[in-house]
Amino acid sequence: MTRREHRGRITPTMRTKRRLVGRASVVSVVSVVVTAWLAMHRTAALAEETPLAMRCAQFAGAAVSPELIAMPTAGAQIESAGMIGATAPGNQQGGEYCRITGRIKALNPTTPDIRFDLNLPRHWNGRALQIGGGGYDGEVVSGIGVMPFSPDRAPLAQGYATFGDDSGHVGNASLAIFGLVDEAVTNFGYAHLKKTHDAALALIARAYGRPPQRMYFAGGSTGGREGYTVMLRFPEDYDGVIANSPALNFSGVRLIGVKLGQAEYASPGGFVPPPLLERVYQRTLEVCDRLDGAADGIVSDVQACREHEAQIIDSLRCAVHPESHDACLTDAQLATLLVMRNGLSLPYRLAWDVAGYRGYNVFQGTQLTGALGLAHQPWRQPVPAFYANGYLFAQGDGYLRYFIARDADFDSLTFDPQRPGKYRAQMIALSATIGSMNPDLSRYIAHGGKLITLQGLADEVISPNQTIAYHDALIARFGKDEVDRFMRLYMVPGFQHGNGVFIPSVDLLGALDAWVTRGVAPETLTATDLAAATNGRSRPLCRYPGFPRYVGKGNVNLASSFVCALPPGDR
Structure with a gap:
């Protein structure tokens, strides 16, 4: 040669x-x-x-x-x-x-x-x-x-x-x-x-x-799913993974997007206009913002806020014959939000025994009026667009047309995820090909790999409760001590899917590398806010299930004025 x-x-x-x-x-x-x-x-x-x-x-x-x-x-x-x-x-x-x-x-x-x-x-x-x-x-x-x-x-x-x-x-x-x-x-x-x-x-x-000497992977959303995918399928290839806001249950999040579109566009009166979505968000702040000790525009104690959910919903519901619908939600509009809150349950199993998709923190500080939120127009476009018809529905519609039905003219508003008929086998097969819900990370653990996941508690695209459920499945399989040896999960209050009232900036790659190369396991980290209105303030990033609680004194814009508290059931 x-x-x-x-x-x-x-x-x-x-x-x-x-x-x-x-x-x-x-x-x-x-x-x-x-x-x-x-x-x-x-x-x-x-x-x-x-x-x-x-x-x-x-x-x-x-x-x-x-x-x-x-x-x-x-x-x-x-x-x-x-x-x-x-x-x-x-x-x-x-x-x-x-x-x-x-x-x-x-x-x-x-x-x-x-x-x-x-x-x-x-x-x-x-x-x-x-x-x-x-x-x-x-x-x-x-x-x-x-x-x-x-x-x-x-x-x-x-x-x-x-x-x-x-x-x-x-x-x-x-x-x-x-x-x-x-x-x-x-x-x-x-x-x-x-x-x-x-x-x-x-x-x-x-x-x-x-x-x-070291091989790492980092990604968020689809990239987060890809991070879990490499740990599951190619565990010996990687020493450390950063997998943020992971679309683990890829089929589930697409199907719940379809259900949301059906609630808004196939159910009479189901469309929720942006002003009412903002009203829902503001009402949650009125009830829940101070539950963590600080009036800072962030709902940090999500579990305590959930205890007030029935009160919040009742206060938003329209009277029998309201004078105006501008400041309240009809039963049909509330039903749309409850589709998102309740999640999706299936009477059959997708790959890895998955039976649906966990619901979102709709009434716990999640803002649904952004570009990745719910629909902004009361009519559906022939091909749904993110901003006009909602990110979740637009993505789910494409999934049904091209991945499942394989028909560009397929009408997703007529599809019933609970009764998929001839499409059921395709849905199950796809959930294995694209999903990353298998909790068996034993080969990655044996390889000595490390994992850091950061997820917004106010995420409007990837349900934070789905990420938590996967973490809980790992603990059920391996035990808390074993999971703590290889994984860190940080749930961030106020953080949505790339935006929010608190957008964390933190050196996760440095934390991962220190863990892999020097055995320094990350604990509480400090994040700086990138949100335009509050740029520069800081908060502790608490290991799940912890959340930042204001100590009652000191500068509310400094992480040092907060401690990581645990919900009552985890103390």
Whole structure:
């Protein structure tokens, strides 16, 4: 093999390495990469002595052999590779890095490619970070920016090799059309994570002459589901995971979105206009804001607030013959909100014995008037839009059309999730392909992996009660002490799905790395508020089931004026 051929293709030197196909292990896959690479280059020192700019240029046009990707593919092709200078326009990372873009080819040529980006810092810290997507994905995660709800310094600027992908289709977070393609659905569900992971590891090992010492994953919403997915399906590949606001019960959240749309658009009088949604929110603040000791616009003691729920609902209900409906809710409108509050119960089981979806904290400080809230127009568009018809309904409608019925003209308002008929088998199969509700994380625990999950108690997209239920299922399976050894759950009052009256900024990656590398388990963390109206105030991030309670004195905008309290039943 000539030096030029050598540079153009990354491949094992021994045919026996083909036995790796189908295995999900960092150690096994990386050992092949490193063994093959060092055998051809003699020592890693040679790669380390070569300037990164020269190594980066060698990637242009290179290929990653299918044997190095432990799921069936036609290999990966590098489309571009070039150095981004520290002072280049748009480079806010504070250092020079090699940016690589590529595609992973499917065995079936009609299946869309998995597009990915990989960033290799000049000053590498020996760690790699895979970053998840959002919604229905469809856009390449660049990996060059600051992590959501984290301090200003991006992982790439800290020396992490970062990478992400588009999950195997082109579109945006709102488009579910790819649900018509079987392999694209499998890629979206889980396969893209492994394929991109293995391709990136091969390239990282080639660039630096050694594999990462630590491999992490971080994501939120769909990316949070992806975080739980890698722990379940590829547990030996990762040392630590940050999985925020995770869409674990992907089918469940789509189905409850359909039920909400039906309540608003197929039930007479069920539409709840934004002013009334705001009235519900303000009423919950009037009753519950001070239950944590501070009038700060945040409902922190959600459990105590729930004890006042009947009172709140009665105060919002219209009289028999109201003079005006501008300040009260009819029974039909309350029924819509109760669909969201009650959640979804199914008379059959989805994958992993899932029988529905947990309800939301509708009357405990959740604001439903934002872009990801309920509908803002009293009529349904032919193809529901997020803002006009509500995020949950728009996403659920797309799921029914393309993933379940596989009919673009399917009317989701006529579909009964409790009686799915001929679609039942498809619904169950999809819940296994895309969902991450299996509580058996035993292999990840045995591997020594760590997990941090942050979730808003006022989340209007992913029910915080669904995340709590999964955490409780872990405790039921492994016991509290075992779960505490590998997991931290932080439920954040006032935080919604990326917005809210309190938007936490906290260094979760630093906390995860300290836990993995030095055994420093995170306890109470301090979060700084990113919300525009209250930017800069701080609160303690309490381990679940704790919540911040004001001590009764001191600056209400400082975390030091709060303690982490426990609900009565958990003391």
